[in-house]
Amino acid sequence: MNALYQIFIEPFIFMGEAPDLLIQTIWEGFVSGILYALIALGFVLIFKASGVFNFAQGIMVVFAALTLVGFYSMGIPAIISLILAIGVMFLLAVTVERVVLRPLVNQPDIILFMATFGITYFLIGLGEFIFGGEPKVMITSQLYLPEGRTNFDILGGFVTIQHIDVAAAVIAIIMIAVLGIFFSKTRIGRALRAVADSHKAALSVGISLNQIWVIVWFAAGIVALVTGIMWGARSDVSFALQIIALKALPVLILGGFTSIPGAIVGGLIIGIGEKIGEFYWGPLLGGGIETWLAYVIALIFLMFRPQGLFGEKIIERV
Amino acid sequence: MSANTTSAHSFATDAEIEKAARAEAAGAVPVAATDPEVLLAVENVSLSFGGVKALADVSFDIRKGEIRAIIGPNGAGKTSMLNCINGFYHPTEGRITFKGETRRKMRPYEAAAGGIARTFQNVALFKGMSTLDNIMAGRSLKMKRGFFWQILGFGPAVAEEVEHRRFVEDIIDFLQIQAIRKTPVGKLPYGLQKRVELGRALAMEPELLLLDEPMAGMNLEEKEDMSRFILDVNQHFGTTIALIEHDMGVVMDLSDRVVVLEYGRKIADGTPSVVKSDQKVIDAYLGVPH
Numbered sequence: 001m002n003a004l005y006q007i008f009i010e011p012f013i014f015m016g017e018a019p020d021l022l023i024q025t026i027w028e029g030f031v032s033g034i035l036y037a038l039i040a041l042g043f044v045l046i047f048k049a050s051g052v053f054n055f056a057q058g059i060m061v062v063f064a065a066l067t068l069v070g071f072y073s074m075g076i077p078a079i080i081s082l083i084l085a086i087g088v089m090f091l092l093a094v095t096v097e098r099v100v101l102r103p104l105v106n107q108p109d110i111i112l113f114m115a116t117f118g119i120t121y122f123l124i125g126l127g128e129f130i131f132g133g134e135p136k137v138m139i140t141s142q143l144y145l146p147e148g149r150t151n152f153d154i155l156g157g158f159v160t161i162q163h164i165d166v167a168a169a170v171i172a173i174i175m176i177a178v179l180g181i182f183f184s185k186t187r188i189g190r191a192l193r194a195v196a197d198s199h200k201a202a203l204s205v206g207i208s209l210n211q212i213w214v215i216v217w218f219a220a221g222i223v224a225l226v227t228g229i230m231w232g233a234r235s236d237v238s239f240a241l242q243i244i245a246l247k248a249l250p251v252l253i254l255g256g257f258t259s260i261p262g263a264i265v266g267g268l269i270i271g272i273g274e275k276i277g278e279f280y281w282g283p284l285l286g287g288g289i290e291t292w293l294a295y296v297i298a299l300i301f302l303m304f305r306p307q308g309l310f311g312e313k314i315i316e317r318v
Numbered sequence: 319m320s321a322n323t324t325s326a327h328s329f330a331t332d333a334e335i336e337k338a339a340r341a342e343a344a345g346a347v348p349v350a351a352t353d354p355e356v357l358l359a360v361e362n363v364s365l366s367f368g369g370v371k372a373l374a375d376v377s378f379d380i381r382k383g384e385i386r387a388i389i390g391p392n393g394a395g396k397t398s399m400l401n402c403i404n405g406f407y408h409p410t411e412g413r414i415t416f417k418g419e420t421r422r423k424m425r426p427y428e429a430a431a432g433g434i435a436r437t438f439q440n441v442a443l444f445k446g447m448s449t450l451d452n453i454m455a456g457r458s459l460k461m462k463r464g465f466f467w468q469i470l471g472f473g474p475a476v477a478e479e480v481e482h483r484r485f486v487e488d489i490i491d492f493l494q495i496q497a498i499r500k501t502p503v504g505k506l507p508y509g510l511q512k513r514v515e516l517g518r519a520l521a522m523e524p525e526l527l528l529l530d531e532p533m534a535g536m537n538l539e540e541k542e543d544m545s546r547f548i549l550d551v552n553q554h555f556g557t558t559i560a561l562i563e564h565d566m567g568v569v570m571d572l573s574d575r576v577v578v579l580e581y582g583r584k585i586a587d588g589t590p591s592v593v594k595s596d597q598k599v600i601d602a603y604l605g606v607p608h
Contacts, residue, residue: 187458187461187479190447190454190455190458191455193444193446193447193451194444194447194455194458196446197443197444197445197446197447198442198444200438200442201438201442201443201444202444202455203426203427203430204404204430204435204436204438204442204519205430205435205455205456205458205459205518205519205521206427206430206431206458206459206522207427207458
């Protein structure tokens with residue numbers, strides 16, 4: 001009985017007693033959720049257009065952030081470094097299309113998936129070779145990103161909000177909105193959805209697959225760069241960051257592999273669920289449940305909605 | 319016009335092959351390819367996948383403004399032929415000349431840009447997108463405004479979008495699919511999907527329209543509608559059409575000339591009435607006692 005009380009009653013009483021702490025927790029979860037959503041978005045873009053699950057998305061985040069910091073440490077002004085880093089992501093997209101995707105076109109998905117493992121380890125090696133393995137500090141203030149924090153007094157307590165987190169949320173929302181409009185309203189967006197639906201039909205109306213692949217990998221590269229800046233600002237820029245990409249997996253399972261709104265909602269559910277779980281139920285299990293809770297949520301989801309919240313329902317005719 | 323493009327026989331004589339080889343060595347373009355009335359000339363095309371020969375030494379031409387049918391039993395290589403024409407496959411041997419221009423390896427993008435549109439045997443639509451968007455996708459190559467304007471979402475890109483939208487609405491009216499403009503095509507019945515696919519091909523304003531079994535799986539009424547659309551497209555827009563079809567009645571009614579394939583070889587070529595009475599064609603369809 002006592003155990004049941006601790007699980008089902010006590011946390012909720014605690015939530016009611018200290019609403020400021022609840023809001024703080026939700027906010028923290030919201031911010032990390034948005035960053036998960038950004039990573040998942042990178043996956044979704046590439047998966048939609050080429051049907052490839054891009055294992056390298058995580059390392060692309062690290063690589064993009066390292067490139068940015070690397071250029072800056074060479075004495076190049078921050079804004080120019082940012083532009084150069086975007087240029088490097090474009091080069092990466094072109095290279096991946098030329099060297100990896102084009103020769104492997106029409107190969108089974110598993111082969112392309114394995115190829116993205118190759119890209120991952122290549123980028124780890126290249127990154128360590130050029131920038132070294134030690135963690136770096138993100139050039140937050142040089143990029144005019146806000147620092148510091150503000151305390152809000154509400155509900156008899158206070159909530160602390162980091163300015164960088166607000167910036168991260170705003171930038172992420174703008175970025176998702178721009179991508180959304182781009183893919184639904186423009187010709188290239190339509191072409192991209194066309195490629196996602198049928199390669200041969202897209203080819204027959206004169207859409208170039210190669211061009212579309214470069215565009216999506218470049219878009220995923222920019223998403224990776226933004227994610228890298230935001231995560232880098234909260235911790236350090238190091239190769240350890242790439243494991244956060246694995247957090248995108250439960251997000252994708254929740255949201256569906258092909259849905260941009262799904263990536264966002266999935267990211268928020270995982271982010272907030274994780275923080276609340278850790279804060280209110282974590283102590284019962286000795287803490288540290290944040291590392292695995294996301295996967296458990298995803299597993300439960302898989303049982304009831306294998307296509308995800310917004311994923312296309314898979315109907316196979318027999 | 320060279321002998322082997324009009325001949326009803328698929329086997330070129332040794333003398334003919336030698337002549338063609340000599341002409342090619344001298345850099346001369348065969349007559350069929352230079353005839354201004356010929357839109358597309360297929361010359362001695364062979365296609366093999368590993369050891370399997372899908373097409374063997376097939377030659378025929380498609381004249382401007384005609385409806386050309388390609389018929390033959392299952393597995394005769396009809397779809398492979400279309401795939402060669404629009405660049406999905408590259409012929410192992412032989413050459414294809416489109417609008418007087420011969421390309422060794424034409425990519426699908428180049429074929430589309432050159433004015434070849436097509437539909438597929440098992441409808442290939444963008445299932446998640448609406449009828450309107452599907453047909454708009456057919457305008458991809460006609461829309462030139464750059465990336466920059468599109469992202470901004472105003473200025474020339476919008477004017478362009480509006481202009482193309484008008485064209486697409488005309489196609490929708492023509493095909494009488496106004497009622498399903500906003501419906502995701504995956505939800506449409508098969509007959510309508512085929513119609514949307516035709517619309518997407520028409521949006522490309524093609525010079526050559528390739529139709530792979532446009533009436534497969536349709537009922538009589540739908541077939542009549544589709545036949546009417548095909549004739550209208552041909553007569554009003556002057557679009558040259560090559561179609562694969564199994565329904566002999568349709569083929570005989572619609573087409574100006576028919577080419578018959580069997581086991582990847584051409585066995586007959588001519589007007590519907592000539593082809594219909596050709597003994598080889600009758601044998602191919604009904605079988606011969608061995």
